[in-house]
Amino acid sequence: MKKLRTDLQIIYDWIPNGVRVLDLGCGDGNLLTSLQRRDVTGYGLEIDNSQIANCIESKVNVIQADLDLGLPQFSNQSFDFVILSQTLQAVKRPDFLLDEIIRVGKQAIIGFPNFGHWQCRKQLVFGGKMPVSKTLPDYWFNNSNIHLCTIKDFEKLAADKHVTIIKRSILNHSHKDSLGIKLAPNLLGEIALYQIKKSAV
Amino acid sequence: MPDSIPVDSVGLVSPQFIHIDTPLSLESGRMLMQYDLVYETYGELNTQASNAVLICHALSGDHHAAGYHSLEDKRAGWWDNLIGPGKAIDTNLFFVVSLNNLGGCQGSTGPTSINPDTQKPYGPDFPIITVVDWVNSQAVLADKLGIRQWAAIVGGSLGGMQAIQWAISLPDRIRHALIIAAASKLSAQNIAFNEVARTAIKGDPDFHDGHYAEHNTAPRKGLGLARMIGHITYLSDEAMGKKFGRDLRHDSLNYDYDVEFQVESYLRYQSEIFAEHFDANTYLLMTKALDYFDPAKNFNDNLAQTLAEIKAKCLVISFTTDWRFSPERSHEIVNALLTANKSVTYAEIEATQGHDAFLLPITRYHQIVGTYMKRIASEEES
Numbered sequence: 001m002k003k004l005r006t007d008l009q010i011i012y013d014w015i016p017n018g019v020r021v022l023d024l025g026c027g028d029g030n031l032l033t034s035l036q037r038r039d040v041t042g043y044g045l046e047i048d049n050s051q052i053a054n055c056i057e058s059k060v061n062v063i064q065a066d067l068d069l070g071l072p073q074f075s076n077q078s079f080d081f082v083i084l085s086q087t088l089q090a091v092k093r094p095d096f097l098l099d100e101i102i103r104v105g106k107q108a109i110i111g112f113p114n115f116g117h118w119q120c121r122k123q124l125v126f127g128g129k130m131p132v133s134k135t136l137p138d139y140w141f142n143n144s145n146i147h148l149c150t151i152k153d154f155e156k157l158a159a160d161k162h163v164t165i166i167k168r169s170i171l172n173h174s175h176k177d178s179l180g181i182k183l184a185p186n187l188l189g190e191i192a193l194y195q196i197k198k199s200a201v
Numbered sequence: 202m203p204d205s206i207p208v209d210s211v212g213l214v215s216p217q218f219i220h221i222d223t224p225l226s227l228e229s230g231r232m233l234m235q236y237d238l239v240y241e242t243y244g245e246l247n248t249q250a251s252n253a254v255l256i257c258h259a260l261s262g263d264h265h266a267a268g269y270h271s272l273e274d275k276r277a278g279w280w281d282n283l284i285g286p287g288k289a290i291d292t293n294l295f296f297v298v299s300l301n302n303l304g305g306c307q308g309s310t311g312p313t314s315i316n317p318d319t320q321k322p323y324g325p326d327f328p329i330i331t332v333v334d335w336v337n338s339q340a341v342l343a344d345k346l347g348i349r350q351w352a353a354i355v356g357g358s359l360g361g362m363q364a365i366q367w368a369i370s371l372p373d374r375i376r377h378a379l380i381i382a383a384a385s386k387l388s389a390q391n392i393a394f395n396e397v398a399r400t401a402i403k404g405d406p407d408f409h410d411g412h413y414a415e416h417n418t419a420p421r422k423g424l425g426l427a428r429m430i431g432h433i434t435y436l437s438d439e440a441m442g443k444k445f446g447r448d449l450r451h452d453s454l455n456y457d458y459d460v461e462f463q464v465e466s467y468l469r470y471q472s473e474i475f476a477e478h479f480d481a482n483t484y485l486l487m488t489k490a491l492d493y494f495d496p497a498k499n500f501n502d503n504l505a506q507t508l509a510e511i512k513a514k515c516l517v518i519s520f521t522t523d524w525r526f527s528p529e530r531s532h533e534i535v536n537a538l539l540t541a542n543k544s545v546t547y548a549e550i551e552a553t554q555g556h557d558a559f560l561l562p563i564t565r566y567h568q569i570v571g572t573y574m575k576r577i578a579s580e581e582e583s
Binding site (some may be wrong): 043049052053055056057059061062063064065073074075 | 516532535536539540544545546547548549551565568569572573575576
């Protein structure tokens, strides 16, 4: 069994046994494979040609699909959890995808790189350049991150969408928590993870 | 002729015949009192008979899916690039069965066979066979071969429809369905193409209402034309452009109505060859089987409900430039399987070759099928 990337390990820990999940941008299917051992069922969605065979090898039910088209193939509240890790910033309309996620999932877990991290701010303010970091390793012209956001931005969007934040975890690039991050998450956090659900109307 | 049999070929194979005396009741309400099926097998059936794979052919296919009948054969079986030792459908792991479907013209009972009641060829009196009927006859063959449950049933196009129907009709007898470049039912456009094909055949003066054999002739022109239109729809604009462009057969234009462009020459040649060896009544029958296929019609047109009782895990594959069985048709199958909460994997293969892609050795396509088949084999062991 391959070791999970730390943000995926946190998501793994947040998912209860035996639930039904939809993993958006599931990559090689590693998270779903790990979850299968805990009787978690469901599907992965992935657009990348090269990952589909990896998923098949891992015995993950993978559907090749484009998240920019939303989730029309799934009915309302048909999954216990919808997972979107490190992909929100790469879709054409994160707000539309968020709508779709909370429509399809009773709960969701969303993780993204925090653009409000001090190093991003420093590179932009003092260097006058788009940031390059361990969390955002590619240049502005060759990365797929077209809608980077900060922790504040995301929480504003969540509030506008009447999304309840059940819990969050903010980490640095080595996926560690610290007192500093707790005090100034938007400045010191590099990766943000949220467990959310649609607010009761 | 191959200089020598390639190492990844199943090698020399011989078709086998089986005569069935048990009457088959057909979806049309008619009965087929007795019939023959011709089939080939590749690889070895294991002692538990748990490694059997059924190959279902499409409109003009037959039982000869892999290997060679003799060293004089110009070409290997029609799916030889997919089936063989070490290939995606690995005959070192699986016992592969491929048959000519009922109503065919390559050895199984069909319109060219002698009707025992009249001692004349059935011709147009051969009952129309549907996908449901094929599944039932294939199940009889499975019984005879001692196969209670197929590890997988694999088919492209009309063959994929058979894989779907198996999963619906006999859910306990199929563990995996590989549904390639298929649809849960034909669109109006697709039926329209079939109708053009049928009109071409029936309009040939040599058709004689289907009794052409009694007149010692055959509607070759009509069948050739039917094949031509079919052939165009199996290719993509891009593939035809790449293959022929506007290339001429001669250096300059002749300003007459003879064949001038390479694409015209190719189509004529292909359709003539096809019309020589294929039976027109079989072609009519196969197009009707395509048109009729619509398993959801018995379930208020609700495909998810239609698939509610299936037990097979499904691999669905489509090709980006296939416009005869477009990716949208595969999405319909996948979405219904998702709604029914079934085990399904879907891959959309980038390919320029149109519907024909399912027959071609496209690396990523074969990698997906091969990986999936290995996974089936590993489930087998565990």
